[in-house]
Amino acid sequence: METKDRIATKAHELFLRYGIRSISMDEIAAHLGISKKTIYQSFEDKDSLVEAVIELEIQENMHDCNLCKGQSDNAIHEVYLAMDMVQEMLKGMNPSIIFDLEKYHPKAFRKMHEHKNDFFSRITKENIERGIEEGLYRADINADILSRFRVGTMFMILAPDVLLSKYNPAVILKEMTENFLFGMATQKGTELIQQYKQQRLKATQ
Numbered sequence: 001m002e003t004k005d006r007i008a009t010k011a012h013e014l015f016l017r018y019g020i021r022s023i024s025m026d027e028i029a030a031h032l033g034i035s036k037k038t039i040y041q042s043f044e045d046k047d048s049l050v051e052a053v054i055e056l057e058i059q060e061n062m063h064d065c066n067l068c069k070g071q072s073d074n075a076i077h078e079v080y081l082a083m084d085m086v087q088e089m090l091k092g093m094n095p096s097i098i099f100d101l102e103k104y105h106p107k108a109f110r111k112m113h114e115h116k117n118d119f120f121s122r123i124t125k126e127n128i129e130r131g132i133e134e135g136l137y138r139a140d141i142n143a144d145i146l147s148r149f150r151v152g153t154m155f156m157i158l159a160p161d162v163l164l165s166k167y168n169p170a171v172i173l174k175e176m177t178e179n180f181l182f183g184m185a186t187q188k189g190t191e192l193i194q195q196y197k198q199q200r201l202k203a204t205q
Contacts, residue, residue: 004042008052020100054108058115065123075131076192083177087170098158120151136189
């Protein structure tokens with residue numbers, strides 16, 4: 001792995017765990033066992049490093065979402081696989097990261113926001129269209145409106161006041177996701193959702 005990629009990968013790990021503002025360039029250098037000067041040879045400043053980290057996160061998100069889509073048996077299964085992926089991510093994510101990004105690194109925040117409105121909205125819309133074709137979601141729903149609604153509510157989970165609330169973010173995500181699915185589902189889809197819920201319940205017992 002090239003030095004620039006190593007730096008971005010380690011910064012990504014540290015930012016997720018501790019937040020962006022609390023991690024300095026000196027600390028990133030110390031974790032990598034390199035000098036701060038070496039970091040500045042690859043990145044002009046912390047802003048440019050944060051942008052590289054966001055790009056890395058975007059690429060990982062796209063890869064994971066496409067993997068969920070490719071491995072799924074149906075549209076509802078795809079949503080459950082994606083939910084598992086996000087729940088795993090939330091386990092190690094510092095609640096301050098979105099606040100830090102928006103307040104101190106607006107360019108990187110806009111990049112993430114554009115990714116949300118482009119890729120996430122598109123892949124969610126494709127899932128809804130797939131579910132309609134499979135007879136799992138109702139044919140009378142508006143895929144464009146519901147995909148935007150879904151993405152908007154998903155990102156609400158990452159807001160600091162939600163992450164710091166009395167409810168576990170993974171529990172909030174599960175509640176929102178299953179109610180979203182039930183709202184779109186046909187009878188066939190409802191039966192499948194119940195089946196996946198039972199499978200997950202048994203797996204935790």
